Amino acid sequence: DAGVIQSPRHEVTEMGQEVTLRCKPISGHNSLFWYRQTMMRGLELLIYFNNNVPIDDSGMPEDRFSAKMPNASFSTLKIQPSEPRDSAVYFCASSLMDRRALGYGYTFGSGTRLTVV
């Protein structure tokens, strides 16, 4: 398995531009999570999906941020318009939600380093 795949690995954009980050979860996983990491705030959970349905988006900082999961193999995180304070590493993770509660861990992607200038 190729693991969780994120693209692009690096993104540099100008303030005000739209940015779209992409994630392909591990095949068979039914939960997907978007995190943002900065030195100041650490790892922050932005939003997560179960079976392609958004469950909790309380971590999304502003209306400028939106996330979609149109199918089980793809998710996007969009920032429109982007601002310099959005500069961070954005991680996607996937897991398996099992009603037997066997406790599966997360698998993280390599992240997208976003720089907004």
Added chain:
Amino acid sequence: DAKTTQPPSMDCAEGRAANLPCNHSTISGNEYVYWYRQIHSQGPQYIIHGLKNNETNEMASLIITEDRKSSTLILPHATLRDTAVYYCIVNLGGGFKTIFGAGTRLFVKA
């Protein structure tokens, strides 16, 4: 807020066991204890998890106290490549919200 407490940093000599403590006094009966680590600039990596019993895998051992209010991650023979931030987390398992705290920064020294 994270439901765990960890020391901010620890040192360990290469080749020695690294014992990383975690307090989770408010853990509920059906919550698991998970450990992840993050090596600089990489995504966090799952290490191990447990519910009540001690667990061991090829990476580490997890010791959970009988009252489940604390646990210890043991890296039996630490190497320089084990230098990382280690996160202790409690949650209901895959598919449930996971909040990461600040973790413990482990420095393995030659």
